[in-house]
Amino acid sequence: MYLNSVEKGRNIPIMTTPDQLLQALQNEIEKNTYGETPVELYEPIRYIMSLGGKRFRPLMTLMAASLYTDDWQKALKPAQAVEAFHNFTLMHDDIMDCAPLRRGRLTVHEKWNANIAILSGDVMLVRAYDLLLDVESDRIKRVLTRFNQTAAEVCEGQQWDMNFETRWDVTEAEYLHMIRLKTSVLLGFALEMGGIIGGADEQACSLLYEAGVSMGIGFQLKDDLLDVYGDPAKFGKQVGGDIIANKKTFLLIEALERAKGSAKAELDRWLAAEHFDSKEKVAAVTRIYDTLGIRKFTEQKIAEYFDKGFEYLEQVTADPTRKAPLMGFVHQLVEREA
């Protein structure tokens, strides 16, 4: 933490470290009960919010606000809205995907039932809007307009993702469009809203948004990559999980586009196999990816999106002292291996 001091006649802003912002955010999230009765409606919200996660979306909001104001506290509730919205989408997506576990714990529809997961999710979305109303009055309409567009796009992304499940001809462009909507625009919005709340000008806000979207696509592609090539010791999940489940990741879509002849036949055989040894399938499909140069190509794509994201961030006009923590934090995220 930089102390507030006067040095050579210049005010140095009171900076709060990402860790301190995260702590403030966690306290705020833990304090929120979302509602009281009926308990069947609100307990699942407290449950899913308590499962953790890195909270890096709301943290981005606080850090973006901190670029322009010392009063980042005024972004605390809106930042929480981003996290609540994200968890609302997880609660509903888990029903649609019939997912039994979320962060190693039972999903809401498994712990309670699908009806409760639908309705708790609904009220969670309403509570997210409530948290957004903490934005200063003269900025509410702007924030809500952007949030509504983002929220609708996230739903569109989820629908595209479901549509892709039964298609074998998904193109790279379609996949990138889907993950932009499903996962990246929310990160863009998180950063943009921080800028709006902090008082950034229009250009800075839109650069923050674009930076978030590019970074978000990079993060999703990296998730896809780590699922296959991650270090089992560092990667939280089972390496190869996506391959076992035939999940249409960037890697599989590229492989389906590129594979010819015997590689194509082998890939198709593994995709069609109903009974197989998991380890054998993961090894075989990984070998096909290797042969096709998918790893290198994906790494290049990831680097492109991260580079573009950093370019946007570099262009954001703000006090360099204030920008340093944000840049450092994003660098850390980019280099993570889990």
Added chain:
Amino acid sequence: MYLNSVEKGRNIPIMTTPDQLLQALQNEIEKNTYGETPVELYEPIRYIMSLGGKRFRPLMTLMAASLYTDDWQKALKPAQAVEAFHNFTLMHDDIMDCAPLRRGRLTVHEKWNANIAILSGDVMLVRAYDLLLDVESDRIKRVLTRFNQTAAEVCEGQQWDMNFETRWDVTEAEYLHMIRLKTSVLLGFALEMGGIIGGADEQACSLLYEAGVSMGIGFQLKDDLLDVYGDPAKFGKQVGGDIIANKKTFLLIEALERAKGSAKAELDRWLAAEHFDSKEKVAAVTRIYDTLGIRKFTEQKIAEYFDKGFEYLEQVTADPTRKAPLMGFVHQLVEREA
């Protein structure tokens, strides 16, 4: 329609009849596509909105706004938000209730599937918020604060309703609380928002809200009553449907509270019966209701809520010429038999 004329030096407001308001509303609803792609997400929204319904909630918004302004057009989009929200709750409730039909047509989860009904519903709620952003900037926060509370309460009401399904000791007070939340607060909000948009003072807005809530409870109790005692020629649905399904209506809850001895034994026998002749069950349970004086008691309760609603409306300060159409319309609704 009253013509805009100058009579004895006094401006007579340009009044628009409820029919004209309804027509304007229908046009607006039909024009709205809610979004384009993926079609799986937006087609179900257009479908459920096209199934009709009386649109009396959004009409109340327009009529309440008309109490204070000739520019009721500015309430058109927010009024539509009320209808979109209502249909969003129907779409999700139908999944939870496993309802095959809605207004005589397939429900969304039957015509498509449950996942599409969940996700289309989600985006429908987002679009409702979008429509609310059409409210003038200086009133948005107030409208959204009230809408958020209403929306959360509607979800709470649905959860109570689901909780009641497995309970046989639901009290009259619990039931009234449930229907207040599940169906009445939205009508209250519809009227209140019309007042806010029209420019009514705080007191008028809160009277409009209370009037809507009381009327809403009256309407729900009347639905419960008509299901048993309605004229089959006028009542749209099968008379006795609630009895056949053991639905916990106001009448059944009263009967469960009052029945003693042989009436209680007979009622319990019908409620437990798995195989029965529908007509016989409807006749038998209706006979029990008759014996217990349930019909009369329910009619009294309905009258009480309607009277209270009218009292609140009477107290709303507004030009009598402007109030007449609203009062007339509500009287019509109160007297409906379907």
